[in-house]
Amino acid sequence: MQIDNHLKDQVHRLPKVELHRHLEGCVSAELLLEIARDYQIKLPTRDLEELRSHVQIRGQAAGLVEFLDKFFWIGMAFPTLEAVEYVSYCVCRDCARDNIRVLELRFSPVFMTLESPHSWEELLHAVLKGARRAENEFDIDVGFIVGISRSNGIKPALRAVNIAADYSGLGVVGVDLFGDEAAFPPELFVTAFQVARENGLNITVHAGEGGGETNIRVAVEELGAQRIGHGVRIVNDPEMMDWLKERGVPLEICLTSNVQTRTVPDLPSHPVRRLYDYGIGISLNTDDPAISDTTFSRELLLAMEYFDFSLEEIKGLMLAALDQSFLEPYRKKPARERLERDLAAFK
Numbered sequence: 022m023q024i025d026n027h028l029k030d031q032v033h034r035l036p037k038v039e040l041h042r043h044l045e046g047c048v049s050a051e052l053l054l055e056i057a058r059d060y061q062i063k064l065p066t067r068d069l070e071e072l073r074s075h076v077q078i079r080g081q082a083a084g085l086v087e088f089l090d091k092f093f094w095i096g097m098a099f100p101t102l103e104a105v106e107y108v109s110y111c112v113c114r115d116c117a118r119d120n121i122r123v124l125e126l127r128f129s130p131v132f133m134t135l136e137s138p139h140s141w142e143e144l145l146h147a148v149l150k151g152a153r154r155a156e157n158e159f160d161i162d163v164g165f166i167v168g169i170s171r172s173n174g175i176k177p178a179l180r181a182v183n184i185a186a187d188y189s190g191l192g193v194v195g196v197d198l199f200g201d202e203a204a205f206p207p208e209l210f211v212t213a214f215q216v217a218r219e220n221g222l223n224i225t226v227h228a229g230e231g232g233g234e235t236n237i238r239v240a241v242e243e244l245g246a247q248r249i250g251h252g253v254r255i256v257n258d259p260e261m262m263d264w265l266k267e268r269g270v271p272l273e274i275c276l277t278s279n280v281q282t283r284t285v286p287d288l289p290s291h292p293v294r295r296l297y298d299y300g301i302g303i304s305l306n307t308d309d310p311a312i313s314d315t316t317f318s319r320e321l322l323l324a325m326e327y328f329d330f331s332l333e334e335i336k337g338l339m340l341a342a343l344d345q346s347f348l349e350p351y352r353k354k355p356a357r358e359r360l361e362r363d364l365a366a367f368k
């Protein structure tokens with residue numbers, strides 16, 4: 022499909038729903054520099070352009086691990102609780118400015134406290150406070166997902182599940198497993214996710230991205246994943262595609278991220294259209310937009326340009342994403358009714 026300025030404007034104005042976005046991956050070089058100046062933090066450079074090369078992928082990364090390396094300096098963006106609250110506010114505000122109306126934002130308590138002395142309770146309080154401020158100022162509803170890093174091991178995983186349970190109903194809607202999938206397969210985390218299910222937490226798991234498609238099956242059957250982050254390697258196994266479709270477990274698709282992590286060789290070979298046409302539930306997402314130098318609107322335009330998604334199909338995907346979202350029913354139902362009405366009237 023040809024992308025012109027009229028379509029760009031339409032996609033920007035379209036009320037949107039995004040489910041797979043990491044808060045830490047939204048810290049831009051500009052925001053990091055601003056925080057470094059305010060809090061006298063040492064960075065490799067104070068030059069904005071040079072800093073970009075430390076925190077942003079240029080072209081294609083060598084793989085998931087190189088992509089994850091870009092997070093090193095981003096860890097400096099959370100020196101105080103005030104800074105945490107500010108980053109959370111800025112991220113939600115910028116999403117609202119891209120007309121994202123319902124957002125699920127995930128973050129790792131381990132990562133965000135690496136360079137600071139705060140407790141996880143203080144951290145969650147600050148993250149939620151920043152988002153609430155954005156919700157009061159802009160037209161956006163935010164649900165948080167507590168991220169569990171595979172490489173941190175079993176104990177922090179259990180701790181993350183427990184704090185997510187403590188804040189469930191206060192803005193936290195679920196848990197996620199992320200990180201180096203090849204080195205730390207999902208079966209290591211069965212106990213932590215059992216506790217998550219016992220506490221009524223929603224579950225999404227990064228699987229079939231940096232590791233094989235069998236991780237998708239383990240994530241669903243043994244961890245209880247209701248959604249899969251990426252999961253694009255499922256196209257290697259037609260039987261598993263049927264299996265996933267039957268179970269109605271949707272995939273959170275992130276186009277640019279998949280190209281940059283070399284999950285797919287290039288954008289045209291991404292299986293998004295094939296998965297969609299096959300009837301597997303999908304949502305479109307940014308993953309780490311600051312690292313990938315993208316926006317949600319841009320990702321939707323890529324889907325239209327490279328995979329011929331029509332505006333009507335994109336509208337359908339926004340409604341589907343809301344149906345797939347982990348927002349509590351009291352927030353989800355009115356948001357769904359309003360989105361349906363607004364999309365029907367959208368020109």
Ligand SMILES: [Zn+2]
Nearest residue numbers: 199227250308
């Ligand atoms: Zn992700």
